[in-house]
Amino acid sequence: MNKKKETAMFKQPVSSSDFDRNFRSEVMKHPDASGLSACFGCGTCTAGCPIHEVFPEYDPRKLAKMVKLGMRKQVLSSPYIWYCATCHNCEQHCPQNVKFFNVLNVLKNMAAKEGYAPSCWIQQTEQVAKTGIVFSTEEKWVKKREELLLPSLKLEGKDAKKIIEFGGVNKIKLKVNFE
Numbered sequence: 001m002n003k004k005k006e007t008a009m010f011k012q013p014v015s016s017s018d019f020d021r022n023f024r025s026e027v028m029k030h031p032d033a034s035g036l037s038a039c040f041g042c043g044t045c046t047a048g049c050p051i052h053e054v055f056p057e058y059d060p061r062k063l064a065k066m067v068k069l070g071m072r073k074q075v076l077s078s079p080y081i082w083y084c085a086t087c088h089n090c091e092q093h094c095p096q097n098v099k100f101f102n103v104l105n106v107l108k109n110m111a112a113k114e115g116y117a118p119s120c121w122i123q124q125t126e127q128v129a130k131t132g133i134v135f136s137t138e139e140k141w142v143k144k145r146e147e148l149l150l151p152s153l154k155l156e157g158k159d160a161k162k163i164i165e166f167g168g169v170n171k172i173k174l175k176v177n178f179e
């Protein structure tokens with residue numbers, strides 16, 4: 001999905017038909033996101049977010065508000081929830097002690113279950129299941145390590161595969177492609 005389309009999607013006018021009254025409680029029932037009820041929309045999270053500086057349309061305060069309004073589809077299908085750099089700035093400065101980074105994790109898990117996740121994340125999961133590591137490592141580097149008498153790097157993802165299958169990540173069927 002290109003940047004123009006992402007921006008346009010996030011700027012659609014809000015209509016009451018967009019509201020899902022269960023969404024807010026579904027999100028906040030997760031212990032990691034329960035603190036969101038204390039958010040009073042001050043915007044300190046957005047002001048200190050390094051991703052917001054680069055992509056002004058990525059706005060933690062706005063996402064928090066959208067969750068509270070019940071804008072389920074707009075939030076879960078938004079590529080923006082995957083933009084977070086996991087720096088924790090937002091929660092360190094929040095006057096209400098909202099752990100927004102954790103809220104995003106809850107949203108990402110919910111999004112993935114509903115088929116919204118960047119396809120590169122799914123590819124990485126497959127890579128981990130196959131080799132046990134996130135980034136692809138070519139056989140030649142494994143051999144090079146052996147030549148240099150470095151500890152051998154076993155490309156073996158058996159245990160990781162079990163964990164991935166236990167979490168159901170291998171069953172995610174993507175509805176959209178954010179690439």
Ligand code: SF4
Nearest residue numbers: 039041042043045094
């Ligand atoms: S800093 Fe905290 S209270 Fe302020 S908008 Fe962000 S999450 Fe809400």
Ligand code: SF4
Nearest residue numbers: 049084085087088090
């Ligand atoms: S943890 Fe994510 S949302 Fe919070 S400030 Fe960092 S990049 Fe922004």
